[in-house]
Structures are given as structure tokens and as C-alpha cells.
Amino acid sequence: MIALRALRSTRSIAFRRRTRWDKVAGSFLNHPSSSLAAKMASNISDQILSTHDVVKSESDQMLYRGLTLKNGLRVLLVSDSTTDKSAAALAVQVGSLTDPRNIPGLAHFCEHMLFLGTKKYPAENHYHAFLSNHGGALNAYTALDHTCYYFDVTPENFREASDIFAQFFLEPLFTQSCTDRELLAVDNEHQKNIKQDLWRMWRLQGATSDAEHDFSKFGTGSKETLHDIPLKEGIDVRQALLDFHSEYYSSNIMVVCLYGKETLEDLTEMAVTLFGGVKDKAIEAPSWPKHPFGEAQLRKQIKIVPVKDSRQMMVVFPMPDMRKEYRSSPSHYLSHLVGHEGEGSLLSYLKNKGWVNSLSGGEGSGARGFSFFTISMLISPEGLEHADEIVTAIFQYLELLRQEGPQQWIFEEVQKVGELHFRFKSKESPIRYASAITESMQLFDWKDTLSGAYIVQDYKPELIKELMTYLTPDKIRIGLVSQNFKGKTDLVEKYYHTEYCIEDIPDEKIEAWKKVSLNENLHLPRKNEFISTNLVLAQEEPEYTSNPxxxxxxxxxxxxxxxxxxxxxxxxxxxxxxxxxxxxxxxxxxxxxxxxxxxxxxxxxxxxxxxxxxxxxxxxxxxxxxxxxxxxxxxxxxxxxxxxxxxxxxxxxxxxxxxxxxxxxxxxxxxxxxxxxPYQHAIYYSNMVLxxxxxxxxxxxxxxxxxxxxxxxxxxxxxxxxxxxxxxxxxxxxxxxxxxxxxxxxxxxxxxxxxxxxTQNFREHRLNDGQVYEFNATNEVHPNNSVMTFYQVGALDTEDIHRIALNELLCQILEEPCYDVLRTQEQLGYIVTGGPRRSQGTYGIRIIVQSDKNPTFVSERIEEFVNGKLKKILTEMSDEEFGKHKKALIALKLEKPKRLTEKFAQMWGEISSRQYIFNRRQLEADEIGKLTKDEVIDFYTRHVAHGGSALKQMIVKIESESRPGDRTKGVKADYTIDDVTKFKATHPYIERPLHQPKL
CATH class of the missing domain: 3.30.830.10 (Metalloenzyme, LuxS/M16 peptidase-like)
Known part of the structure; x- marks a missing residue:
């Protein structure tokens, strides 16, 4: 996927620890097979150029080690002996800005293709299937200046998963058949985003920048840019992919994070053995010191027509890349003040005027060499009429900051809050943590890898003053978003078809903004009295239970x-x-x-x-x-x-x-x-009906x-x-x-x-056994259609724990082949998912596909998969493969919450639903462990297969008004739901036993 970059996070502090390589080698030498261990240690140490310390949080019990390998690859190892998931991530410092001019979207296409087979593991779904069968997940994103790949898996399968992963960067295949099919997935991803305003606004940033700058490129790619135009110009896209990978996927501009249960010594061996062979092509990570908003792009106002009825205002100032100044972070100081929402703030003033409902301000993510300072607001109808006065207020607040000058007490307050956040930082899921670490490794020095995203260390008022020189009327760009501009624009963006116009901001306005005086309603924030000082742990209760x-x-x-x-x-x-x-x-x-x-x-x-x-x-x-x-x-x-x-x-x-x-x-x-x-509409209508x-x-x-x-x-x-x-x-x-x-x-x-x-909870209506229902609706905005096929089973109660476990295990088995067949092979759409549905205390199975193809055709393909491919998989599955699925699902069920908020959410879900089954996951895991393959097949035959005695199936079709199709064909429904009230009146509820908790 292409990444939309957010504003940078709050910062904080950490504590130092030291690691020495001689201790690592010594641990190998103390192994019982000392001669072999010594040789291994020698071979490993030969591949390591240097080791590095990192600062970690006081609450962090994990062990860390930084490595720079001989091939220039930088690796951060995380050893967590308590983890029930392992994870890895690799980021290469090349992204969509490096696309060839004549093949927009090639970096993103390369990201997609790396998942689909390597010389060592040629099967195109091997990686996805392996992770699915071992409780894992995967993802990737392409940003402007880097691309990140990441996954997680059960700890005992970490090394093999990492070996499969490493091959992406050693010997990918880029087979012609996969290339031809996967470009459709890239195109479907683009089609999904065409009517999303977030993507449209982001694209207009590039479309209105310097046309000679790489920022102006279309980074997502589409069938047109990756197939149609290259075909006309005689460009071999597969060869272009090979060339792109060969040129830019170099170890010296890559960073890796390995997060596992293994010791640091074992993780070190993994890093060297698996990633030491990635080629060092001695290239320099691309950078763009020239800003995409030059003199010709400044002092402009852009009016944009959105898809949704929304009103926004963005005030943007170009600024240099300040990431190297992260220890003092002048942009964080300014964003703290500009984005403040308390008394005397810019937002407070604009809300009182009735012009603005929300405001955020800070350094936006550009790429290596350039950045933006952006103030984004949701504005009222009156605010749209007073856009100039809003800008005046912004410059009045900036003038206040100039006259007051940098305040050390404000910096220290921000610093103290950041220190607290980092000192008591919650643990994160391994997959999220690993991917975040690779981004930090690109931004911060080794010792600050973990703390750099939180901590501000050095007060440098001169840098704050320097940054303020970029926030001036001469450098302003204003974006106004409203459907009021419909019919009043003269430009259309090429890839998203966004209607817009560009106007010069008159010189007299610029001069007036330069001469603003102070506004008596605006002032610096007061001292924050809410900052905690008593951060001790509460005295332990005499009794402790694992449930509330x-x-x-x-x-x-x-x-x-x-x-x-x-x-x-x-x-x-x-x-x-x-x-x-x-x-x-x-x-x-x-x-x-x-x-x-x-x-x-x-x-x-x-x-x-x-x-x-x-x-x-x-x-x-x-x-x-x-x-x-x-x-x-x-x-x-x-x-x-x-x-x-x-x-x-x-x-x-x-x-x-x-x-x-x-x-x-x-x-x-x-x-x-x-x-x-459309897929959200399918979910909405299914809930509305049931x-x-x-x-x-x-x-x-x-x-x-x-x-x-x-x-x-x-x-x-x-x-x-x-x-x-x-x-x-x-x-x-x-x-x-x-x-x-x-x-x-x-x-x-x-x-x-x-x-x-x-005050009872709502229930869900029960579908009739042996019947197929259909509900049809239209989507007037998006060009894509959507189909959701739902198989209703029963009530989420301990009395039905056996069937619940069967439902979960069948979902575990169908998830990967559903994705592989319907998305990878048949390319029905970018959004394809199959798994359990739990709603209103009931459960079942659902498959969702969002596609540019007709809903009738898509529903037929889902039906063919469920009654053909899935049946074949179940009947031919070996006992060993069945056992892997059980083990993977049990691992997912027993995965512990990584932070207090996650555990709270689990417990609160039971309380709010009034089920109070706080050990639900353990009960389901225990039951899954007892299941047999024959029981799963019987469950499938009765509840899912066509003609099953307990089949209760509902198909929801969302059809794009721009792509009408033939509803007379496809899966034959026994009951078409045209009148929801009548449907509910004739269908009883799925009853759930009431649970009465006791003291």
C-alpha cells in the first residue's frame, strides 16, 4: 500500500544501557561444543562491522543490540523472552519519489511484487500461506522516500519466516504471470482511493508543486501507468521492476529490526546468516534538498471540490528537512503552541468567532531534504466566508510568538511531558513495534533509536527563531475545500479527477498580513497544572485474580x-x-x-x-x-x-x-x-437488516x-x-x-x-435454515462494487463453545486460500477478506470482496470458492496441515494483550455485552485443541456448503451506480429482502442466555 504520512509524534526521554561484542563472542565460546561454537562466533563476528548501544525506557524489560554488518545493513535486535509473537521489519530508503518519470507507481508495484515468489521459495502464495498457517500477519507500505515490509509469526516459526522474508531482498522472481496479474491489484488499490478525499488532497499537493520536482509524480500507479502507456512506448515493465530492484535495493540503505524470543546472540546469528548476503551496491539514499514549492508555487490559494460535503482549510509553509535537529526539535516546540487548544489559543479564538471547529498544526512529513509546516482546520460555513480573517489570526498568533520569543519554561514543560510518556511507555505489539523501529532507525542516531520519537534534549532558541522565518506571508499556500466551489473551478487533476482552481493571493493581502498587530484575545498557554508528579505504584491488594x-x-x-x-x-x-x-x-x-x-x-x-x-x-x-x-x-x-x-x-x-x-x-x-x-456499505446494510x-x-x-x-x-x-x-x-x-x-x-x-x-442489549434476527437471502443496494459515489456473503451460525455463549470453536477453525483454514484465490489469482479486487463475524452476541462467517466487476459475477466466484476450492482443501488436508492450523489459531487466541488499554478493551467488551465470560479466549483455545478434521468438515457441510441442513446465508450486494449490472443472474436466492420491516417481523431472534454476575 502507499502510505499517507502523518505529523510527527510527541517526544520523551529514556535511559542508557551498554552492550559489548566481546561478550557476545564469549557466550558462543562457552557453548559445550566449544570448537564449533568458536568457529561460528568467528564467522559471525567477521560479518559485523560494529555494534551499538541504544537508550531504552525505564519500564522496558527487553534487551537491545544494534549491529552494522559488513554489507552496510543496519540491524536492531530486540530480545523479549516473554513474547508470544515474533516480528521483523525491513525498510529500504527508496520510495515513490524515485519512480522513473515514464513509469509512475513502479516503487509501489515493486512492493507488491516482492511478496509473490523468490528463487528459494517460488510459490507465489508461499509467504502468505506460511504466516497464515503459523498465526502470523504481513503488510508493507511505500512512502515518498522509503518502503517498509513487515510481518509477525509465532516464535517457534520466526527463523523460517525470516528466511522467506530475507529472500525478497536477495533473489525475487518477478515472474511475468504474477506481474500481469498483480498490476491489476495495484490498479484496484488506486480505484479504491479515487473517491477518497484524503488521497485527493494529498495528490493535489504534488500536482500543484514544481512539475520538475519528483514530488509532482503520481506515486500509487495504475493500470494506465504500469501497463497501457508502457506497452504503447515499448517499455518492458517486468524488466523495469528487475532493474529498479537491482539498482536501489542495496543493503547499505536498508535497516532491519528483528524482534524475537531468542537471545541476543541467537538473533545476531540470524541477522548475519539471513541478511548478510544482501548486496551492497554502495549507493547513496536519494534526497531532495530543493523544495517542491519554489517561488512560482508560493502565495497561491487553491480551491478544491471534495467528494464528501466537507469544509477544510489548510495553510502550508515550505520548510527544510529538520529531522537532523530532532534533539532540539524546534518544529515540535512550534506545533505545541500553534496546535494548542487551551485558553488563549488560536483554536479557542477561532472557535469563539464561529469560524473553526478543529485545528491541528505542525511539521508535516515530506522526504529527505524538504518538509512542510501545515495548519489544518475544519471550518464552518461562516468560516469559509472569513478565510482571510482566519489567516490574519494565524499571523497574529505567529507575531505573538515572535514578540514573546522562545520560552525556556514552555520547552521544559514539553520536555517533561515527553519524558513521562517515554519513561512509562506501554509495550506495543511486536509487528507494530518492529515497523516503527525501522522508521526511527532512518531518522535518529543509534543511541536515540527508541527515544528519538519522544525526547527533546537540547533547548536551542536560535533554531526556533530560524524556523519562524519560514512561517511568513511571502511563503504561504492556502487550500480551501468546499462543495461551494462546484462549477467555479477550471482545472481537473489527472489521476483522481479532482476539480480545483489556483488563484494568486493579491499583493495587498500579503502586505496586510506582514503588518498584523497583536490580538488581545491570543496569549501563550498557562503553566500546565495537570502534569503528574506522584508516579508511584499503588499498594498491592491482598488478593489478585486474572479477571475483574x-x-x-x-x-x-x-x-x-x-x-x-x-x-x-x-x-x-x-x-x-x-x-x-x-x-x-x-x-x-x-x-x-x-x-x-x-x-x-x-x-x-x-x-x-x-x-x-x-x-x-x-x-x-x-x-x-x-x-x-x-x-x-x-x-x-x-x-x-x-x-x-x-x-x-x-x-x-x-x-x-x-x-x-x-x-x-x-x-x-x-x-x-x-x-x-462500498465494502463499508455492505457491512452497514447487513447490520441494519439483522x-x-x-x-x-x-x-x-x-x-x-x-x-x-x-x-x-x-x-x-x-x-x-x-x-x-x-x-x-x-x-x-x-x-x-x-x-x-x-x-x-x-x-x-x-x-x-x-x-x-x-436495559437489555439488542439481539439479532435469525435466518431460516436452508435458505439463501439477498439484499441489494447502490453506491452513488464510488466506481467499485462490493459483495458480502455471510453464513449465520448461532449465539456467542459458553453452551455453544464447541460450534464457536469449529466456526473459528474453519475461518482460520479459509482465510489464506480465500485471499489467494479471489484476490491474487482471480484479481477480483484489492479488498478481499474472509473470517469470523461477531455481532450482537452472535457469530458466523463472512467473506467480503470489493471489486470493479459486477456483484453478480463476484457472488458467483465466492460461491464457487466456498463450494469448490474450500471443500477440496478440507477433504484433502493432511493431519499435519490440520494440526498446524489448530496450533496457529490457539496461538492467536492465547496471545496476551501488550498494553493496559488492550486488556481493558477485552474485559470491557464482556461487561458491556453482559456476557462476563472473561476467560472466553482460553475456553475457545481449549475447545479448538480437541477438534478433529471430520468435525470441521461436518460443520462446513451443515452450515456453509450449498444445500446444508443448517445453512443460513445472506448475500449483500452493493452496486455502483456508474456500473449497473444484471441482477437476474448469479446465486439464486430463496428470499430477496426488499422490505426490512417485513423481514424483521417474520424472523425471530437468536436468543442468548442471560448471565447474572455474582459477588
Whole structure:
């Protein structure tokens, strides 16, 4: 995939450790087979040019070692003896900017092709199949100046997976048949993005840059650029791929991360043995010191027509690449201030004017040699009319920063927050961590590889002042996005067909912005009082369990608590779910609650923003069940934060002016659902059809006409009069503190009692046995179609654990061949997925394909796969292969959460669904271990195969209005769902046993 680069992250601090190569060699020499070990150590050490130390976090228990091999390859080894997943990533410092001018998208095409066979492992699906059969996953992305490949797998299969992976960079095949087919996948990926505004806006950055600069290239590629045009010009694209790989895939511009359970010594041997043979072509990583926005591209205003009904404003300033200054990070200092949301901030002022709803500012990701400082805003209709005044306010704030000058206390505050975040950094999933490390290895010195993305060390006010010289009216570019510009533009972008126009900003405006005076409403942020200082671990409770304890069980109040003994960080999470069935009585009630919650968050953002910066935040969310209040972060001040949220919620009155602005934004969001991807529509419509009560976007949109300030205020008060409350407190707290938090919520909100029996979860309608259902809808925006085939099975309950395990194992078996057959071989589309569906306490199997081909044809191909290829796989599968699938699935089920937030989410899912099966994954894993191949085949025959006695199948077809097809052909349905209300009236629910938790 092509990567859209985000703004850089917050920074922080770490601690030093030392590693010496003589100790590594010594560990080999102490091996019982000392002569062989000595020879191995000698051979390995001969391939290592140098070793390096890295600084790590205080909370990090893993071991690290940096290596530079003789071929110039840089490797960071991560040894984690506790991990249940291993991972690897490799990044090469060449990306889409290095595409040949006459073959746009070649770097991205090369990324796709490397997965499809090497000299040592020629089968095109070998890599994907191996990882799928061993609990693994894979991905890759192509950025402007680098390409990254990464995977994870069960630890015992790490070496073999890494060997397969390493061959991509040694001897890829690029076979002609794969080349011909995979370019269709690249084209499908491009087609998927054509109507997505994020991609369209990003492409316009390049399209309006210096045409001679590599930034102007079209990086994704398409069938036109990778096949049609090269064919006309006599270019052999396969040979171009070979040449591109041969020229640029050089070890001296590559970085690798190996994350495994092995010791550092064993990982060192792996790195040398597997990657030491990658050729060093002694090339220099490409860089672009000339900026793509030269004098001719500055002082421009670009008006853009979006697909969705959205309004945005982007103010962009070209700036040099500041990555080498990461230890002082002047851009981070400025982004902290420009993007601040507290009192006296630029956002606060613009919101009070009614012009802007959100704002972010900071250094955007360019490439080696150039960058951008971008201020992005979501603006109101009035804001669109006052675009010039918004820019004036921006320059007034920048003038404030110039006159005040760099403030060391602000730098030190940012530094302190960053230090805390890094010091108590949560563990990440190995695959995510490995890929992130390879990016850091390209940006930072060895010792700062882990800390460089967090830490600011050196206060250099002169660099802050220098950076400010780029943020001037002479260097401005303004982007305005609105459907108001429809019919008022004169240009169309070549690849995404975006309508736009470019206007010169008049000299008089530029001069006026140069002469702005200070604005009395703008000032620097106050000292942040929310920064935690007491970061000790709570005194341990006398008893510890691996599941939450029910501390309070009353008719309308339940409190669950679990003290963390696993992650051992001074952080915690508490969530309180307030339920009242009135919230989903009608489409209007849904809208009233949504608006009330949105307005509350908007009104209180300025007050709570400093806490968010300091690592302590709250969320107030609405759902079909009610309202949830969630506080998370450092434990020290969570009680105070929670109480303040509740105090502000009591008697909250909505600002009528902000209400109208936010109501208009919600109406647009509801309308914009039409522009979501076809596969998202398929999921939406399946949920709408099957769920007991489901108010559609159209129904909510119609109800918004009756949504008023007065009704919202009244509804919020009525909602809080009677609610049931279910809570979970987890982390660095004691049970006494959990009681205090729960009591505070009920006391401050003055909650009236509503029994749990009056607030049940929604159910799902049961399809009839032996019947095939069909639901058809259209997508008016995207050129692609989508098909979802769903096989409904039963209820997610321990009484049905055997069938649940069978369902999961069948999904494990079908996932890889589904992708291989429907995507890689038949090239039906870029988005192809098959796996379990769990919704409203029920489960089953679904296959989703988004394609440029007719939905009828796609549904036929899915049916052929399910009843042909899948059946053949199941009947011919060896016992050994079946055992691998079981083992891989069990490993996935038993994979431990890597951070406190993940574990909380697992536990909260059980509580919110009122299932309370906290050991669900273990139960399923135990049951999977008992399954036989014959049982899986029988399950498939009854629930999935055509004509099965328990087959309950629904096919959802989303057809593009631009590509109508013949609906009379294809899979014959027994029941076409034309009237959803009638369908629900004639189909009973899948009943689930109620679980009553006990103290």
C-alpha cells in the first residue's frame, strides 16, 4: 500500500544501557561444543562491522543490540523472552519519489511484487500461506522516500519466516504471470482511493508543486501507468521492476529490526546468516534538498471540490528537512503552541468567532531534504466566508510568538511531558513495534533509536527563531475545500479527477498580513497544572485474580475492579456506562443524545486540553445503549478529573451558536455516509437488516430537522434522571479508590435508579435454515462494487463453545486460500477478506470482496470458492496441515494483550455485552485443541456448503451506480429482502442466555 504520512509524534526521554561484542563472542565460546561454537562466533563476528548501544525506557524489560554488518545493513535486535509473537521489519530508503518519470507507481508495484515468489521459495502464495498457517500477519507500505515490509509469526516459526522474508531482498522472481496479474491489484488499490478525499488532497499537493520536482509524480500507479502507456512506448515493465530492484535495493540503505524470543546472540546469528548476503551496491539514499514549492508555487490559494460535503482549510509553509535537529526539535516546540487548544489559543479564538471547529498544526512529513509546516482546520460555513480573517489570526498568533520569543519554561514543560510518556511507555505489539523501529532507525542516531520519537534534549532558541522565518506571508499556500466551489473551478487533476482552481493571493493581502498587530484575545498557554508528579505504584491488594472482581452488585449499579499486576505502570482506566432505553426509542432521541454529548465535549475542550497534553484524558461518548464516561492515563489525578467531568455535566446548557454550527456538521456527516467505501456499505446494510432495532442514517438525517437546543437540554436532563450504571476500574489503583470513583459519579450526577432488567442489549434476527437471502443496494459515489456473503451460525455463549470453536477453525483454514484465490489469482479486487463475524452476541462467517466487476459475477466466484476450492482443501488436508492450523489459531487466541488499554478493551467488551465470560479466549483455545478434521468438515457441510441442513446465508450486494449490472443472474436466492420491516417481523431472534454476575 502507499502510505499517507502523518505529523510527527510527541517526544520523551529514556535511559542508557551498554552492550559489548566481546561478550557476545564469549557466550558462543562457552557453548559445550566449544570448537564449533568458536568457529561460528568467528564467522559471525567477521560479518559485523560494529555494534551499538541504544537508550531504552525505564519500564522496558527487553534487551537491545544494534549491529552494522559488513554489507552496510543496519540491524536492531530486540530480545523479549516473554513474547508470544515474533516480528521483523525491513525498510529500504527508496520510495515513490524515485519512480522513473515514464513509469509512475513502479516503487509501489515493486512492493507488491516482492511478496509473490523468490528463487528459494517460488510459490507465489508461499509467504502468505506460511504466516497464515503459523498465526502470523504481513503488510508493507511505500512512502515518498522509503518502503517498509513487515510481518509477525509465532516464535517457534520466526527463523523460517525470516528466511522467506530475507529472500525478497536477495533473489525475487518477478515472474511475468504474477506481474500481469498483480498490476491489476495495484490498479484496484488506486480505484479504491479515487473517491477518497484524503488521497485527493494529498495528490493535489504534488500536482500543484514544481512539475520538475519528483514530488509532482503520481506515486500509487495504475493500470494506465504500469501497463497501457508502457506497452504503447515499448517499455518492458517486468524488466523495469528487475532493474529498479537491482539498482536501489542495496543493503547499505536498508535497516532491519528483528524482534524475537531468542537471545541476543541467537538473533545476531540470524541477522548475519539471513541478511548478510544482501548486496551492497554502495549507493547513496536519494534526497531532495530543493523544495517542491519554489517561488512560482508560493502565495497561491487553491480551491478544491471534495467528494464528501466537507469544509477544510489548510495553510502550508515550505520548510527544510529538520529531522537532523530532532534533539532540539524546534518544529515540535512550534506545533505545541500553534496546535494548542487551551485558553488563549488560536483554536479557542477561532472557535469563539464561529469560524473553526478543529485545528491541528505542525511539521508535516515530506522526504529527505524538504518538509512542510501545515495548519489544518475544519471550518464552518461562516468560516469559509472569513478565510482571510482566519489567516490574519494565524499571523497574529505567529507575531505573538515572535514578540514573546522562545520560552525556556514552555520547552521544559514539553520536555517533561515527553519524558513521562517515554519513561512509562506501554509495550506495543511486536509487528507494530518492529515497523516503527525501522522508521526511527532512518531518522535518529543509534543511541536515540527508541527515544528519538519522544525526547527533546537540547533547548536551542536560535533554531526556533530560524524556523519562524519560514512561517511568513511571502511563503504561504492556502487550500480551501468546499462543495461551494462546484462549477467555479477550471482545472481537473489527472489521476483522481479532482476539480480545483489556483488563484494568486493579491499583493495587498500579503502586505496586510506582514503588518498584523497583536490580538488581545491570543496569549501563550498557562503553566500546565495537570502534569503528574506522584508516579508511584499503588499498594498491592491482598488478593489478585486474572479477571475483574465484582465489588458492587445492585439492581441498578455494578462495579468491576481489577488491580494491574502485569504491566506495572502508574496508569489506569475507568469507564462508566450509563444506560437508559430512551436513547434509542426513536431516530430523534439518537440525534438529541449525540448532539448533547458533542456539544458538551466541544464546550469543555479548552478546559480539559492541558490534562490531555499531560497524559490524562476523558471521553464522553453516546451509543444505542446510553452514555459512557471514560477517564484514562496517569492514576494520580483521575479521581479529580472524573469529578470535574461530572460536575460540568450536571446542569450543562448548550450554547445556541455552537449548537447550530455543530448540528450542521452532524448533518453533513450523516449525508456523507453515501461516500463511504462500498465494502463499508455492505457491512452497514447487513447490520441494519439483522439487528433488532437499527435507526438508519436516512432516518436520523430526517430527524435532525426536529433537533433543537431546547430539546437537547431537556433530553439530557431526562436521560440522567434514571439510569443503570455498570463500571470497570482497572490499573494502578486500589479497590477503595474504585469505590470512590463509582460513588462520585452517582453522587455528583444525582443518578436515579433504573434496573438492569430494563436495559437489555439488542439481539439479532435469525435466518431460516436452508435458505439463501439477498439484499441489494447502490453506491452513488464510488466506481467499485462490493459483495458480502455471510453464513449465520448461532449465539456467542459458553453452551455453544464447541460450534464457536469449529466456526473459528474453519475461518482460520479459509482465510489464506480465500485471499489467494479471489484476490491474487482471480484479481477480483484489492479488498478481499474472509473470517469470523461477531455481532450482537452472535457469530458466523463472512467473506467480503470489493471489486470493479459486477456483484453478480463476484457472488458467483465466492460461491464457487466456498463450494469448490474450500471443500477440496478440507477433504484433502493432511493431519499435519490440520494440526498446524489448530496450533496457529490457539496461538492467536492465547496471545496476551501488550498494553493496559488492550486488556481493558477485552474485559470491557464482556461487561458491556453482559456476557462476563472473561476467560472466553482460553475456553475457545481449549475447545479448538480437541477438534478433529471430520468435525470441521461436518460443520462446513451443515452450515456453509450449498444445500446444508443448517445453512443460513445472506448475500449483500452493493452496486455502483456508474456500473449497473444484471441482477437476474448469479446465486439464486430463496428470499430477496426488499422490505426490512417485513423481514424483521417474520424472523425471530437468536436468543442468548442471560448471565447474572455474582459477588
Amino acid at each position: 472482581n465484582l465489588l458492587v452488585s445492585e439492581s441498578s449499579n455494578r462495579l468491576w475492579f481489577m488491580q494491574d499486576k502485569e504491566f506495572k505502570l502508574p496508569t489506569s482506566i475507568a469507564q462508566f456506562e450509563l444506560r437508559n432505553p430512551i436513547v434509542y426509542e426513536s431516530p430523534l432521541s439518537v440525534c438529541l443524545l449525540s448532539m448533547a454529548v458533542t456539544c458538551f465535549s466541544d464546550a469543555n475542550n479548552e478546559y480539559f486540553y492541558p490534562a490531555t497534553i499531560a497524559g490524562l484524558s476523558y471521553e464522553l461518548n453516546s451509543s444505542p445503549k446510553g452514555v459512557s464516561i471514560k477517564v484514562r492515563g496517569y492514576s494520580e489525578r483521575q479521581q479529580a478529573l472524573l469529578e470535574k467531568v461530572c460536575e460540568r455535566l450536571v446542569g450543562f446548557k448548550i450554547d445556541p451558536k455552537r449548537f447550530e454550527i455543530l448540528k450542521e456538521a452532524l448533518v453533513r456527516r450523516l449525508k456523507n455516509f453515501r461516500a463511504e467505501q 439487528t433488532e432495532k437499527y435507526w438508519s442514517y436516512e432516518e436520523q438525517l430526517a430527524a435532525m430537522a426536529d433537533c433543537t437546543v431546547e430539546k437537547c437540554d431537556e433530553f439530557l436532563g431526562k436521560f440522567l434522571q434514571r439510569v443503570s450504571v455498570e463500571s470497570l476500574v482497572y490499573g494502578n489503583l486500589r479497590s477503595e479508590e474504585a469505590h470512590n470513583m463509582s460513588n462520585a459519579v452517582r453522587r455528583i450526577l444525582k443518578i436515579g435508579e433504573l434496573s438492569f432488567d430494563e
